[in-house]
Amino acid sequence: MHHEETLVINTQGLTKTFKGVNALQALNLKVPKNSIFGFLGPNGAGKTTTIKLLLGLARPTSGSASVFGLDVVKDSTGIRKRVGYLAQDPRYYESMTARETLRFTARFFYSGSKAAIEERIDQTLELVGLSDKADRSIKGFSGGERQRLGIAQAQINYPDLLILDEPAASLDPMGRHDVLEVMERLRKHTTIFYSTHILSDVQRVSDTVAILKKGQLIAQAPIDALLAGNEGVIYTLSVKGDGQGMEERLCSHSWVTAVNIVPDGNGSSLWQVSVADETAAEDHLLRLVLEDRTLTVTAFGRKQHDLEEVFMSMVGEEKHVG
């Protein structure tokens, strides 16, 4: 398969400047087909700017970008035919009902068979849980209901690419859960490119992640690779008892590269054992420690970073994301 066919979004040196300020600097982003791509970064990092450039709502200052191999400047309409978009703060015509909004949206894509379109609208309303509010004016909708309607209108056209800007931002935990479920359901059919500030959601559903800071891409990798970190393989053990002798014994093995013991003050300690050979560690590490009858192991596992940890270490001083 050609490289272009496997990438849905491909940007090269994409740059956007507003009044001399670089909102986006030479962004090289590659979004694989059928991925759920999490796009992270602190406030003002350039996430929404990137999305607007991809949709033709803004023009790049320099560089280029393509979606489905189509140029975002020259073939914007062609791209938008195949994309569904949910804005960060979605706004619709207030005089319309949810059903009318979806009908209006659908007519940008489809003509003919009214019955088929109405059926699609009903399906979509059902999917986002708005069937009972379908004929109510959206003027009275809550933030969560607007967000659900946003997801509904974004996927009314069976898009090949869903672009969601903070899709779960204004939802309660149940609403967030529903949105993530919808995203997971849609991944079979479409590529989802979404920005969010809820890192646990990204860790749950994304398979690839990019992190943007001050308009620059600082990381882009499959989520597993990102969570593995760059410290090599580390195993952690929670141990009760004095482990000084064991530390020396472990260090004598060639596959152990370092042992770091952090006492917790209650006679227990957290051991971090860095290893060069993962298989040897899995086979021998726990057995070796348990040979010492003075030690009790209460927990054992491979160290996993969480996304927040990775994000904070990369973004540095930034305290909030969004």
Add this chain to the structure above:
Amino acid sequence: MSANATFQPVNERGWRRGFANLLRYENSTWWRTRRWWINSLIWLVIINGTLLAMLASSAEVTEALQQTPEQVMEQARTVFVVMAGIFGTVGVIIAMQGTIIDEKKSGTAAWILSKPASRTAFILAKLVANVAALFVVLLVLQGTVAYLQLTAYSGSPPPLMPFVFGMGLLGLHMLFYLALTLVLGTLFQDRGPVIGIPIGILFSAMFLMGYMGQFAYLMPWMIIPSGGVQGLAIEVMLEQPLSTTTPIVATVVWIVIFTGVALWRFAREEF
């Protein structure tokens, strides 16, 4: 996705992409809401109400000033053209002031343009729908009621075609301000200049016409009575020879320029 195989895709291309859908929506904002009859009622009271008041009091005035019924009819048509020309135009400006600005500020324009709709279609749908609605509410309805009033007063209808052509010139006058308000909506981010500039241009004619010299011919001011000028619309209604056609040609040119600039500017708008 395969599931969309049962649907027939929209086949509009180029600038027309999304036009039919947007036009349907824009029309619905007039005809599926109270907007059309509220506007009709307000401007009927202001424009035709004034004409009615004038005709109702004309018997006393005619006697006092020793006017002929023909002179009263001429005055009635002048009053109608002034009221429709000024207040009808104010109606156009008020109706159009938020058309673009509100959508830019609220985010609905960005929402629409994230769909496969062209920016030209977005502007033209607003132009076409508002021209049609405002012409019905401010020209056809007001003109018809005024014509019936004049007929009822004099006992015989005034010449129809001159009246229609005079209304046509009033329509051209309104179209100038409609296109101007539209282009200002694409150029500014606030309502202030969008309503202030057209109102300023409309009323400046009353006070500054005498100082404008030849420039006055390049504006739509001479179409309606203002600043001591009888007004081309009145000349047409009274079947008099046109004193000049330059303002008519200039107004058409302005309308084309405003529409062109609105399309050009909106195509470069960033959201």
